Amino acid sequence: xxxxxxxxxTLLQKAVTEISRLPGIGSRTALRLALHLLKQDVVEVDxxxxxxxxxxxxxxxxxxxxxxxxxxxxxxxxxxxxxxATVCVVENVRDVxxxxxxxxxxxxxxxxxxxxxPMDGIGPADLQIDSLVERVNKGGIEEVILALSPTMEGDTTxxxxxxxxxxSGVKVTVIARGVAQNDELQYTDEVTLGRALxxxxxxxx
Amino acid sequence: xxxxxxxxxTLLQKAVTEISRLPGIGSRTALRLALHLLKQDVVEVDxxxxxxxxxxxxxxxxxxxxxxxxxxxxxxxxxxxxxxATVCVVENVRDVxxxxxxxxxxxxxxxxxxxxxPMDGIGPADLQIDSLVERVNKGGIEEVILALSPTMEGDTTxxxxxxxxxxSGVKVTVIARGVAQNDELQYTDEVTLGRALxxxxxxxx
Numbered sequence: 310x311x312x313x314x315x316x317x318x319t320l321l322q323k324a325v326t327e328i329s330r331l332p333g334i335g336s337r338t339a340l341r342l343a344l345h346l347l348k349q350d351v352v353e354v355d356x357x358x359x360x361x362x363x364x365x366x367x368x369x370x371x372x373x374x375x376x377x378x379x380x381x382x383x384x385x386x387x388x389x390x391x392x393x394a395t396v397c398v399v400e401n402v403r404d405v406x407x408x409x410x411x412x413x414x415x416x417x418x419x420x421x422x423x424x425x426x427p428m429d430g431i432g433p434a435d436l437q438i439d440s441l442v443e444r445v446n447k448g449g450i451e452e453v454i455l456a457l458s459p460t461m462e463g464d465t466t467x468x469x470x471x472x473x474x475x476x477s478g479v480k481v482t483v484i485a486r487g488v489a490q491n492d493e494l495q496y497t498d499e500v501t502l503g504r505a506l507x508x509x510x511x512x513x514x
Numbered sequence: 515x516x517x518x519x520x521x522x523x524t525l526l527q528k529a530v531t532e533i534s535r536l537p538g539i540g541s542r543t544a545l546r547l548a549l550h551l552l553k554q555d556v557v558e559v560d561x562x563x564x565x566x567x568x569x570x571x572x573x574x575x576x577x578x579x580x581x582x583x584x585x586x587x588x589x590x591x592x593x594x595x596x597x598x599a600t601v602c603v604v605e606n607v608r609d610v611x612x613x614x615x616x617x618x619x620x621x622x623x624x625x626x627x628x629x630x631x632p633m634d635g636i637g638p639a640d641l642q643i644d645s646l647v648e649r650v651n652k653g654g655i656e657e658v659i660l661a662l663s664p665t666m667e668g669d670t671t672x673x674x675x676x677x678x679x680x681x682s683g684v685k686v687t688v689i690a691r692g693v694a695q696n697d698e699l700q701y702t703d704e705v706t707l708g709r710a711l712x713x714x715x716x717x718x719x
Binding site for chain 2: 312315316317318319320321323324326327328331332333338340341342344345346347349351353354355356357358359360361362363364365366367368369376377378379383384385401402403405406409469
């Protein structure tokens with residue numbers, strides 16, 4: 310199938326164009342999805358389209374941690390048994406879900422909505438950083454755990470937040486970096502391996 | 515991320531569930547797409563959802579060849595310069611687009627809408643086979659080219675159509691099978707290679 314492809318219908322073409330705007334979906338996949346939708350019941354296609362519109366129009370965010378939430382204060386922030394003195398800073402809701410999936414964390418979150426990335430035009434003001442500083446200054450928080458992606462953008466954001474919080478008296482920690490569980494050492498990249506060596510800890514049996 | 519994942523919002527969860535019904539899209543990808551959509555302008559998200567609904571509600575089919583079309587008779591069937599005596603039988607619109615992409619074919623098409631596949635509950639009555647026979651019986655057609663996928667379902671459908679047309683006097687041909695251009699012989703599967711040997715033709719320089 311070549312680029313100069315003529316679609317036999319402008320309705321089909323419009324849908325394919327819109328679907329292929331989604332990240333990671335090219336025009337071939339978009340056509341496959343559009344043809345799949347044409348074979349489905351009208352009710353099912355409407356359910357898909359409506360669920361997307363409804364989500365976009367009516368989604369809400371927790372006013373405390375800025376995670377996606379149907380209520381003013383999300384379930385985690387509203388949970389009496391969570392430790393409100395520990396705040397884990399993450400990029401987005403997927404990271405919250407990943408950390409919740411470990412069943413290891415009993416504190417609360419602060420969702421930045423991204424990381425500082427000048428290349429993508431995302432600066433500190435586009436993120437929930439001021440609201441984090443405000444939240445810390447209100448008191449009651451003992452530790453802020455930085456759990457951003459181990460990338461240059463994540464590191465930049467970590468450093469920016471650290472600078473903003475260093476005079477607040479709160480303990481700022483960052484999640485451990487090292488070799489991943491079950492990764493083979495020979496295939497671990499040099500930066501990770503170098504950091505794992507430099508960050509070695511006493512052996513505990 | 516594990517299976518027992520709790521989404522922080524039912525709106526998000528509903529959209530993810532709907533998106534993950536699409537073929538080849540799992541719940542992880544669906545979540546990524548949903549979060550992408552949440553970051554887009556409302557106008558853009560509405561454009562996507564509306565284009566899908568509009569396509570599903572208003573799509574039409576050519577009454578001659580049953581290809582997707584915005585008009586009663588599609589552009590190919592309505593084109594004076596196409597040879598109406600040669601009809602190429604294909605499974606769906608993607609195959610029409612692929613053959614049109616070769617710029618080698620000047621005849622017209624007949625789109626079956628699928629192939630006979632008892633496993634998927636698709637029988638001859640679910641396809642545009644009767645309308646093909648009717649079209650041939652009306653006269654004016656000299657050759658029917660079977661261009662279905664070289665699979666068991668395609669072969670079954672080829673045979674079924676051949677049987678239906680064998681008394682009509684029309685010439686029934688099937689597209690050539692053999693080794694694909696630029697494929698390395700050593701990696702060609704045995705069935706294809708065996709058929710290519712059996713179907714050898716005189717060398718022309």
